[in-house]
Amino acid sequence: MEIAARPQSQLNTFYCVFCGQKTKGEHLELNQNTGMLLARQERTYRGVMCRPCAKKTFAKVQLHNLFFGWWGTISFFVTAVYLPLNTGRYIKFALKSDKV
Ligand SMILES: [Zn+2]
Numbered sequence: 001m002e003i004a005a006r007p008q009s010q011l012n013t014f015y016c017v018f019c020g021q022k023t024k025g026e027h028l029e030l031n032q033n034t035g036m037l038l039a040r041q042e043r044t045y046r047g048v049m050c051r052p053c054a055k056k057t058f059a060k061v062q063l064h065n066l067f068f069g070w071w072g073t074i075s076f077f078v079t080a081v082y083l084p085l086n087t088g089r090y091i092k093f094a095l096k097s098d099k100v
Pocket residue numbers: 016017018019020021049050051052053054
């Protein structure tokens with residue numbers, strides 16, 4: 001009920017999940033894979049992000065995938081999917097968050 005009482009401008013205010021800065025409210029999801037030959041570990045970064053945090057997270061996740069993602073049979077294929085998937089999501093995010 002408290003939300004309904006807020007002015008419209010406050011309802012559309014979003015904050016970055018990493019730094020807490022006010023942001024436009026674009027959502028980004030990035031997948032990270034760690035291949036460990038016989039095992040693998042997956043991590044997902046998702047949420048509303050500001051542009052600098054999204055750029056930083058994208059670079060971190062993609063570099064991790066490039067260097068540590070491939071080491072394993074399943075990991076090899078998972079990483080081959082995650083790299084273009086993350087790139088596509090990031091480009092989409094960057095284009096949307098550009099229109100402020
Ligand atoms: Zn941020």
